[in-house]
Amino acid sequence: MTCNPRYEILFEPMRIGPVTAPNRFYQVPHASGMTNALPRVRAAFREAKAEGGWGVICTGACSIDPSSDDAPLPFATMWDDNDIRAHALMTEAVHRHGALAGVELWHGGASVMNRTSRLPPLSPSGIPWMATHVGFMGNLRPKTMDKADIREVLRCQAEAARKARTAGFDVVYVYAGMGYLGYEFLLPEYNHRVDEYGGSIENRVRFVREMIEVTKDAVGKDCGVALRVSLEELRGRPGRNQPSEAHELIELLAELPDLFDVKMDSSPTDCSASRFTGEGSHEPVIDFVKSLTTKPVVGVGRFTSPDTMVSQIRRGVLDFIGGARPSIADPFLPNKIREGRETEIRECIGCNICISSWHDGVPVRCTQNPTAGEEWRRGWHSERVERTDAPERILIVGGGPAGLECALTLGRRGHEVMLADSSRTFGGRLTFEKTLPGLSAWNRVVDYRLGRLSEMSNVSLYPESVLGADEIVDLAPDRVVLATGARWSNMLYSSLEIPVGRLDHPDVLTPDDIAAGRLPQGPTLVFDFDNYYMGGVLTEHLAAQGIPVSYVTPAGQASAWTIMTNELPLVHRALARRKVSVTTLHLLKSFDGETATLAHLFTGEESRMACRSVLIVGLRLPRGELFESLTQRAEALAAAGIRSVDRIGDTLAPGAIAHAVHSGHKLAQEIGAKIRWQPYRRDTPIVDAVADFDMRTAAE
Ligand code: ADP
Ligand code: SF4
Numbered sequence: 001m002t003c004n005p006r007y008e009i010l011f012e013p014m015r016i017g018p019v020t021a022p023n024r025f026y027q028v029p030h031a032s033g034m035t036n037a038l039p040r041v042r043a044a045f046r047e048a049k050a051e052g053g054w055g056v057i058c059t060g061a062c063s064i065d066p067s068s069d070d071a072p073l074p075f076a077t078m079w080d081d082n083d084i085r086a087h088a089l090m091t092e093a094v095h096r097h098g099a100l101a102g103v104e105l106w107h108g109g110a111s112v113m114n115r116t117s118r119l120p121p122l123s124p125s126g127i128p129w130m131a132t133h134v135g136f137m138g139n140l141r142p143k144t145m146d147k148a149d150i151r152e153v154l155r156c157q158a159e160a161a162r163k164a165r166t167a168g169f170d171v172v173y174v175y176a177g178m179g180y181l182g183y184e185f186l187l188p189e190y191n192h193r194v195d196e197y198g199g200s201i202e203n204r205v206r207f208v209r210e211m212i213e214v215t216k217d218a219v220g221k222d223c224g225v226a227l228r229v230s231l232e233e234l235r236g237r238p239g240r241n242q243p244s245e246a247h248e249l250i251e252l253l254a255e256l257p258d259l260f261d262v263k264m265d266s267s268p269t270d271c272s273a274s275r276f277t278g279e280g281s282h283e284p285v286i287d288f289v290k291s292l293t294t295k296p297v298v299g300v301g302r303f304t305s306p307d308t309m310v311s312q313i314r315r316g317v318l319d320f321i322g323g324a325r326p327s328i329a330d331p332f333l334p335n336k337i338r339e340g341r342e343t344e345i346r347e348c349i350g351c352n353i354c355i356s357s358w359h360d361g362v363p364v365r366c367t368q369n370p371t372a373g374e375e376w377r378r379g380w381h382s383e384r385v386e387r388t389d390a391p392e393r394i395l396i397v398g399g400g401p402a403g404l405e406c407a408l409t410l411g412r413r414g415h416e417v418m419l420a421d422s423s424r425t426f427g428g429r430l431t432f433e434k435t436l437p438g439l440s441a442w443n444r445v446v447d448y449r450l451g452r453l454s455e456m457s458n459v460s461l462y463p464e465s466v467l468g469a470d471e472i473v474d475l476a477p478d479r480v481v482l483a484t485g486a487r488w489s490n491m492l493y494s495s496l497e498i499p500v501g502r503l504d505h506p507d508v509l510t511p512d513d514i515a516a517g518r519l520p521q522g523p524t525l526v527f528d529f530d531n532y533y534m535g536g537v538l539t540e541h542l543a544a545q546g547i548p549v550s551y552v553t554p555a556g557q558a559s560a561w562t563i564m565t566n567e568l569p570l571v572h573r574a575l576a577r578r579k580v581s582v583t584t585l586h587l588l589k590s591f592d593g594e595t596a597t598l599a600h601l602f603t604g605e606e607s608r609m610a611c612r613s614v615l616i617v618g619l620r621l622p623r624g625e626l627f628e629s630l631t632q633r634a635e636a637l638a639a640a641g642i643r644s645v646d647r648i649g650d651t652l653a654p655g656a657i658a659h660a661v662h663s664g665h666k667l668a669q670e671i672g673a674k675i676r677w678q679p680y681r682r683d684t685p686i687v688d689a690v691a692d693f694d695m696r697t698a699a700e
Helices: 005-011 039-051 081-095 147-167 181-186 201-219 245-253 306-314 325-329 333-338 353-360 401-412 429-433 440-453 469-475 511-515 533-544 560-565 568-577 625-631 634-639 657-670
Strands: 014-016 019-021 025-027 056-063 100-106 171-176 224-230 259-263 297-299 320-323 393-397 416-420 459-462 479-482 486-488 491-493 499-502 524-528 549-552 581-583 586-591 595-600 606-610 613-617 620-622 644-647
Touching: 005 306, 005 333, 019 100, 039 056, 039 081, 056 081, 056 171, 081 100, 081 147, 100 147, 100 224, 147 171, 147 201, 171 181, 171 201, 181 201, 181 224, 201 224, 201 245, 306 320, 320 325, 353 560, 393 401, 393 469, 401 416, 401 440, 401 459, 401 657, 429 440, 429 511, 440 657, 469 625, 469 634, 479 625, 486 511, 491 586, 511 533, 511 613, 524 533, 524 586, 533 549, 533 568, 533 613, 560 568, 586 613, 625 644
Parallel strands: 025 056, 025 320, 056 100, 100 171, 171 224, 224 259, 259 297, 297 320, 393 416, 393 479, 416 459, 479 644, 524 549, 524 613, 549 581
Antiparallel strands: 014 019, 486 620, 491 499, 586 595, 595 606
């Protein structure tokens, strides 16, 4: 198949200063959670995207100096020769496929706590980031930078740029976004300086200008120099001779960098979840940039539709189509468009599990793409899988995310697959969850897999098939895989912070009751100790139907874990819009049909809340009856020639959809495989010599 002529514009080469990108697909810097400690994992993760057709592949934040130390959050470094060698693995991997490699040199300013280096964080005026969430709180306030500090950071940027060039990077960044040092100089709230670096917009831009200048002086002949800048706040501030200070900033720097990478200011808006925003959400903030510069502009917006991408270019919004999440979910997105296979794109669902990996400090995980981060350590490829030379008949029971992914991967390996589900439609939990407020895009997990499965002649789908142990024995497949999911329980929660007891009452519901079409009667108390999306989403769902809802959780915030996926502030806003009362740090003790008794998590002090129904969003337990009855029939299984019975997804261990997809993929890779990583290959840092880092102070 060939490229739709309408999309050919996406494959034009584009200059970035002295280097040329092969096309307009630009994987903007994004966290991978891999750091220089996992250089092979990282190189293979980035290489997959170059192989898949992305024209520029960038690192995530790469510190220029120990005064920018984000530990324990994962960040890369460009401090010494070992760092150069670690990065070179990635640039070589990216170059093998004709793509350019970019490095996001970064100084975190007052947003980092320098927990490892124990150097004072730096900031223009000593204004700290004092986060409200404990995960980001710190107890070291920044030092106000004097002129020597500014000179030293400029020196470090130039030095890191030279190291980046040695490592093989083609594009080198200056970073002035997301609350980090360059951004702090731009914003008057952070920057109270009365010298030439503070006051007017010209003065506030000076530090960023100098960062670009020193970078260009250091490597500008060989590398493109990119400015990454957040424009959301500045766009909201009227300028003196332009509509906003964002316009003035771009006007002041217009021809200085070789590329503008423009974005929003904070994680929840910059990397917003599909629950709350759609494709192209940055456009109203960054749409003007191209009108003030002749240099190429890249921006993001969770672009997965080639028509939207072309529209961004034709309408003069962007020159490069930036992608972070779309490139994680489908490293081969560009090639699929070029080859006329756009229906095969594995579209990002906007769930932000990838972001949660960074917050967790681990290599990136993706709901849609189970191979993300597994390229090197498990040898998985997002498009190819080792074909079996001994095809087997494999029955999968349960067509939710785990069963669908397992069927797809086993089918690609050449097995004869039967996928059965008791429901009329495949999709498992998503059949209901996709109907809940903001979750429709999540069904891409199902759409992508059903689309591919429908093209495969060796996979048969059996909807409306309730299978018990007898039916399975009668079918006599070579292997059985159970993907039968999990059920929500009505268990309560104790001050030991574990599920305990059960609340049995006719007006106590679980999410499964709502999925089955039952609605609570009268004022309803939602008790959520699952802490991810389901409690908040169901609260919205009930409130939207006119049911008065109170939300109670033992956690400190509503849907507390969604801090990890950038959704938490927006969850609270959504509940407030629905006029839901939120009670935190409370346990549900009992309910008599008219009153719920609550107790404070820490003090035990009891209080009452009037309500007619209770919805418990707490512990999920495996739907495990089928596995148990099969294991009780070992002889019948052996007589039928059934070699194995495995469980995947929620019936093995209930969790987020990302875990179910990964579990289904993993088993499909492992069944009958010649090589099995136990449990996976372990990466190690590259350390050829103990680095003799230059710790001179600027005063010397
Ligand atoms: P996961 O997230 O692990 O994929 P889901 O709960 O989304 O789990 O999906 C499980 C699917 O298994 C549901 O669609 C359910 O209808 C189906 N299922 C459960 N038990 C059986 C069974 N005995 N026979 C056929 N289908 C089943
Ligand atoms: Fe998209 Fe979710 Fe994958 Fe992140 S984890 S890339 S948001 S599908």
